[in-house]
Amino acid sequence: MSRTIVPFGPQHPVLPEPIHLDLVVEDEKVVEAIPSIGFIHRGLEKLVEVKEFQEFVYVAERVCGICSFIHGQTYCQAIEEIMNIPVPPRAKYLRTIWGEMSRIHSHLLWLGLMADAFGFESLFMHSWRIRELLLDIIEATAGGRVIFGSCKVGGVRRDIDAETMKTVLARIDEIEKQMREITKVFINDSSVKSRLVGVGVLSRDDAYSLGCVGPMLRASGVAQDTRHLGYAAFDEIKVKPVTHNDGDSYARCVVRCQELFQAVDIIREAAAKIPDGEIAVKVTGNPNGEFSARTEQPRGEVIYYVKANGTKNLQRFRVRTPTFANIPAMVKTLQGCDLADVPVLVLTIDPCISCTER
Amino acid sequence: MSYFAMSKLALKWVLKKPPTTRYPFVPRTALARSRGKLVFTKDSCVYCNICHKKCPTKAIIVTRAQKQWAVDHLRCITCGACVDACPKKCLELSTSHGTAAVSKSREQH
Numbered sequence: 001m002s003r004t005i006v007p008f009g010p011q012h013p014v015l016p017e018p019i020h021l022d023l024v025v026e027d028e029k030v031v032e033a034i035p036s037i038g039f040i041h042r043g044l045e046k047l048v049e050v051k052e053f054q055e056f057v058y059v060a061e062r063v064c065g066i067c068s069f070i071h072g073q074t075y076c077q078a079i080e081e082i083m084n085i086p087v088p089p090r091a092k093y094l095r096t097i098w099g100e101m102s103r104i105h106s107h108l109l110w111l112g113l114m115a116d117a118f119g120f121e122s123l124f125m126h127s128w129r130i131r132e133l134l135l136d137i138i139e140a141t142a143g144g145r146v147i148f149g150s151c152k153v154g155g156v157r158r159d160i161d162a163e164t165m166k167t168v169l170a171r172i173d174e175i176e177k178q179m180r181e182i183t184k185v186f187i188n189d190s191s192v193k194s195r196l197v198g199v200g201v202l203s204r205d206d207a208y209s210l211g212c213v214g215p216m217l218r219a220s221g222v223a224q225d226t227r228h229l230g231y232a233a234f235d236e237i238k239v240k241p242v243t244h245n246d247g248d249s250y251a252r253c254v255v256r257c258q259e260l261f262q263a264v265d266i267i268r269e270a271a272a273k274i275p276d277g278e279i280a281v282k283v284t285g286n287p288n289g290e291f292s293a294r295t296e297q298p299r300g301e302v303i304y305y306v307k308a309n310g311t312k313n314l315q316r317f318r319v320r321t322p323t324f325a326n327i328p329a330m331v332k333t334l335q336g337c338d339l340a341d342v343p344v345l346v347l348t349i350d351p352c353i354s355c356t357e358r
Numbered sequence: 359m360s361y362f363a364m365s366k367l368a369l370k371w372v373l374k375k376p377p378t379t380r381y382p383f384v385p386r387t388a389l390a391r392s393r394g395k396l397v398f399t400k401d402s403c404v405y406c407n408i409c410h411k412k413c414p415t416k417a418i419i420v421t422r423a424q425k426q427w428a429v430d431h432l433r434c435i436t437c438g439a440c441v442d443a444c445p446k447k448c449l450e451l452s453t454s455h456g457t458a459a460v461s462k463s464r465e466q467h
Contacts, residue, residue: 055414055439058414058435058439123364126367129377139389139391139392140389140391140392141391143391143392143438143451144393144436147435149437149438157438157442158391181366181367182367184363185363185364185367188363189361189363190360190361191361
């Protein structure tokens with residue numbers, strides 16, 4: 001049988017970010033997929049040598065547009081651990097609330113892109129319409145729609161007072177009602193199911209041995225969630241990982257839909273428990289030492305390795321993003337799939353290539 | 359298996375007003391704490407240069423001798439570091455996002 005190589009990306013209407021896949025195809029069945037990344041490499045890790053460590057939060061936030069807040073938060077956590085800075089409890093709760101809002105916005109974005117990948121444009125528009133309501137809340141509290149700009153080393157830059165918190169919770173109730181309508185379609189509609197069920201099955205052992213993280217791993221039945229580490233307010237708010245046993249794209253969709261509602265519950269719990277107090281502590285001196293901070297981004301576990309040598313600039317900064325850990329699993333699921341399933345499978349890992357390449 | 363799971367939602371939104379606004383004919387209501395364009399008040403400035411030091415993109419340039427303050431709005435990332443750092447409180451971020459730029463020039467004061 002003759003093989004053709006179909007180049008997929010980096011410019012493709014279904015891809016949110018540029019990744020290149022050489023698909024080795026035999027009569028509509030993909031035999032092998034060879035990924036190439038590097039189209040959006042900006043050299044952000046090298047910038048630590050030039051920017052001061054407190055200024056670098058702005059760069060860390062801009063590593064990715066979709067998961068931006070948690071990037072900034074993880075960087076701040078790494079520096080705070082090296083310098084032994086006690087972050088005030090109110091700041092931890094505010095970070096948790098903004099982090100979970102970031103998770104809802106990311107999952108809604110993904111739901112829209114997934115619907116678009118199999119042609120369900122009206123569902124895509126509805127998901128993003130609901131996301132707009134959430135982005136308005138984020139802009140009203142943090143200042144920016146996508147790049148929050150509210151995390152800093154030592155705490156947070158802005159506060160959410162009690163009055164605003166009440167308005168936020170009321171709006172989140174409306175958003176939750178609308179999310180229930182949308183997720184009902186994703187979970188029950190037969191055209192969605194015909195494109196997602198049985199596509200890209202990843203067994204539990206494969207998912208674990210390939211090093212998957214996040215919803216990709218949890219949809220194959222492994223209950224692992226980095227929030228159990230207890231960073232930010234998660235030592236007082238317990239999170240039960242949402243799992244599913246099938247391991248196909250439909251399972252991943254269901255896991256992300258359920259995580260939307262779990263995030264809403266976490267925001268409500270954090271808003272009820274948030275203590276009064278200051279929102280930041282003053283940071284003096286320079287960091288000296290190294291630390292790896294791990295947090296749960298919407299896509300999975302992110303590891304921030306930071307090495308400081310006592311000067312204002314860090315010596316080394318390295319990020320292991322969740323998409324990078326999920327790419328081997330994506331390549332495995334692509335082997336043996338139909339050509340028409342390629343967009344669904346690429347999107348099922350929730351690719352955030354600008355995080356992967358920085 | 360539901361073939362018409364979307365029909366309730368679709369019908370509801372056919373009958374409702376569209377959620378989009380006809381911007382720019384209908385102006386956008388700005389949100390109170392949104393970070394928009396940088397606004398400078400010349401009278402209170404003492405040209406201490408702290409805003410230049412804190413700016414991550416070096417969009418603000420201060421010349422103390424000639425008492426000049428300039429900002430490149432295209433470089434500014436509206437982070438608000440200068441607003442927090444200014445000792446005389448002469449900088450603030452307005453909620454409007456500014457108009458389109460026709461040339462790459464600095465706003466000079």
